[in-house]
Amino acid sequence: MISFLARFFIKDHKQVDSPIVRQSYGMLSGAFGIAFNIILVIFKMIAGVLSGSIAVFSDALNNLSDVTSSVVTLIFFKLSGRDADEEHPFGHGRLEYVAGLIVSLLIIIMAVELLNGSIMKIIHPEDVELSFVIVLILVVSIFIKFIMFASYMQTAKLIDSATIRSAAMDSLSDVLSTSIVLVSLIIFEVTKINVDGYAGIVVALFIFKTGIDAAKDTINPLLGEPPSREFLREIEKTVLTHECVLGVHDIVVHNYGPSRVMMSLHVEVPSDENLITIHDIIDEIEKELRQKYHCTAVIHMDPVDSSDSEAMAIKSWLTLNIEEIDPSIKFHDLRIVRKEGEKPIVEFDLEVPYRYKMADDELVKLLEYRLREIGEEYSYDITVDKKEK
Numbered sequence: 133m134i135s136f137l138a139r140f141f142i143k144d145h146k147q148v149d150s151p152i153v154r155q156s157y158g159m160l161s162g163a164f165g166i167a168f169n170i171i172l173v174i175f176k177m178i179a180g181v182l183s184g185s186i187a188v189f190s191d192a193l194n195n196l197s198d199v200t201s202s203v204v205t206l207i208f209f210k211l212s213g214r215d216a217d218e219e220h221p222f223g224h225g226r227l228e229y230v231a232g233l234i235v236s237l238l239i240i241i242m243a244v245e246l247l248n249g250s251i252m253k254i255i256h257p258e259d260v261e262l263s264f265v266i267v268l269i270l271v272v273s274i275f276i277k278f279i280m281f282a283s284y285m286q287t288a289k290l291i292d293s294a295t296i297r298s299a300a301m302d303s304l305s306d307v308l309s310t311s312i313v314l315v316s317l318i319i320f321e322v323t324k325i326n327v328d329g330y331a332g333i334v335v336a337l338f339i340f341k342t343g344i345d346a347a348k349d350t351i352n353p354l355l356g357e358p359p360s361r362e363f364l365r366e367i368e369k370t371v372l373t374h375e376c377v378l379g380v381h382d383i384v385v386h387n388y389g390p391s392r393v394m395m396s397l398h399v400e401v402p403s404d405e406n407l408i409t410i411h412d413i414i415d416e417i418e419k420e421l422r423q424k425y426h427c428t429a430v431i432h433m434d435p436v437d438s439s440d441s442e443a444m445a446i447k448s449w450l451t452l453n454i455e456e457i458d459p460s461i462k463f464h465d466l467r468i469v470r471k472e473g474e475k476p477i478v479e480f481d482l483e484v485p486y487r488y489k490m491a492d493d494e495l496v497k498l499l500e501y502r503l504r505e506i507g508e509e510y511s512y513d514i515t516v517d518k519k520e521k
Contacts, residue, residue, distance in 0.1 A: 133283040134164055135290070149426065151225075151392070154291045155209055158228065161287055161296050162206025168280055169198040172273050179269040183261050183317060188270075190246040190332045191313050194306065194339055197242040201235040201302070205295060208234075225392035232295035232350030239302060239343030243336045250332030257329060262321040270314045277306040294353065298346035305342040309335035358520060359385040367397070370424065374417050376401050376410060378436050381464045382481070382517065393427035398465065403435035434465050443468050446478055446506060453502055460485050461495075462519075468510075478503070479513040485520065492516040 134157070138145040142156040176192035179185075208231030216223045284300030287293070316331035368380045379400035386394040399417065401410050414431050421429040437443065447466050454461050466480035484495065496514050503512060 133279060134161055134287045135283070137164065148291050151426065154293075155212065157287055157291050158209030158212075158293060158296065159206050161284065161299065162202045162204075162209060164283065165202030165205065165280070165299060166199055168276060169195050169202060172276060173199065175269045175273055179266045182263060183266050184258060185313065185317060185328050188266075188313055188317075190249060190335055191273075191306070191310050193246065194242055194309065194335070197238050198302065198306070201238055201299065204231050204234050204238070205299065207231075209295075222388040222394070223392050225388050226354065228293070228295055229350045229354045232298050233347060233354065235295065235298055235302075236343045236346035236350060239339055239346060243340035243343055246339065247333060247336035250329045250336055253329035253332060255329075257326045259320075259326065262317045266317065267314070270310055270317075274307055274310050274314070277303050277310065281307060294349040298342075298349055301345060302339075302342050305338045309338045312338075353387055356387070359383075359387075361520070367395070367421070367425075370420060371397070371399060371417055374413055376405055376413055377417075378402065379464065381483075382432075393425060394430075395421065395425075395427050396430045396432065398432045398434050400434045400436045400465070403437040404439070435467075437467065440468060442476075443478075446510075449506060450480070454482075454499075457498070469513075475509060475511045477513050478510050479515075481515045481517050483517050483519045486518050 135145075137160060138157060141160055142153060144150065144153055145156075147153045148157070172195040173192055176188060176195060180189040180192050208227050212224050212227040212231075214224045281300050281303035284296050284303055288297035288300055312331050312334050316327045320326055320328065363385070364383055367383055371377055371380045377399055380397060381400070382396075382398040384396045388394065399414065401413070410433060414433060418429045418431055421427060443466060446468075450463055450466070454463060462483040463480050464483070466478070469477040469479055471477075482495070482499070484492065488495070490498075496516065499514060500512050503510070
């Protein structure tokens with residue numbers, strides 16, 4: 133539905149990599165949610181009055197909170213598109229994550245309120261009524277919420293938005309909760325067993341879980357989370373297509389909001405290549421990354437001297453020994469620093485998985501001990517980099 137509306141309300145709607153188009157999709161999703169949730173609140177309030185069911189009222193109030201969530205989504209998507217300024221030099225993109233966090237908190241608060249109301253209904257039960265009009269309202273509500281879930285999910289995938297994905301999961305939980313409400317009314321009509329309060333508790337728990345899951349999806353990017361392996365491989369593949377690039381490592385990606393990324397990386401190049409030529413190649417890579425990923429890229433150049441036989445021999449020795457210690461550990465950027473009157477220094481970076489079984493300093497000591505097999509004429513400078521398994 134949102135993708136269909138985008139054809140009429142969003143210019144260049146297919147250019148989803150564009151920050152402006154992405155922002156427009158977010159705002160359209162917010163307006164879409166406001167309109168449909170207001171309709172659902174009216175329908176369910178009518179059904180609640182007719183049936184006298186706390187579960188139906190709870191479901192209506194849940195949709196009322198969804199209206200607020202949609203308003204927050206609309207406003208914050210608008211604000212997140214503002215340009216960078218002196219106080220926020222990296223832009224306002226993370227406001228989208230703040231919107232998602234606010235939405236999740238509203239969902240949790242509503243769940244707690246509904247849980248309280250449902251418990252009171254169990255303590256002081258009242259008869260509920262079922263009619264064709266009530267059934268029709270609830271069935272139509274389920275259908276509308278499912279349409280909203282499918283529309284939100286399609287849009288979330290299209291623009292990779294955690295906030296809209298949260299709205300999608302909230303809509304799916306509404307489908308389940310309204311279905312439970314309908315079943316509880318049918319049970320009372322057939323058996324005269326009042327499970328209205330218990331159904332309300334189930335609805336509240338569904339809503340609460342949705343809020344917790346939504347909060348996780350927005351807190352992680354706010355705190356800072358690693359890029360996906362697929363994204364890292366894509367960056368690596370892009371860089372390696374360029375002339376004179378021997379390797380890529382130490383890729384660091386900072387997310388300041390969707391489509392607002394800063395990255396830094398190390399690129400290995402031949403040490404005997406012309407410096408101006410290498411500089412031009414690095415500039416070309418940065419430009420391609422900027423155009424392809426809408427990011428700011430900074431590249432550190434690591435010269436590799438393939439004619440240094442000593443360094444190549446140590447590299448071969450390290451490859452075998454590190455594999456023996458643990459295949460999950462890797463190393464890169466090895467070179468020998470030679471200064472007159474001092475021991476040659478063997479420098480390299482060690483890639484170690486997070487939460488590795490051995491502490492970093494213990495692993496370095498173990499490796500330095502083994503490196504003595506090469507000879508006592510070297511000292512070592514080993515930097516530990518953390519990586520995903």
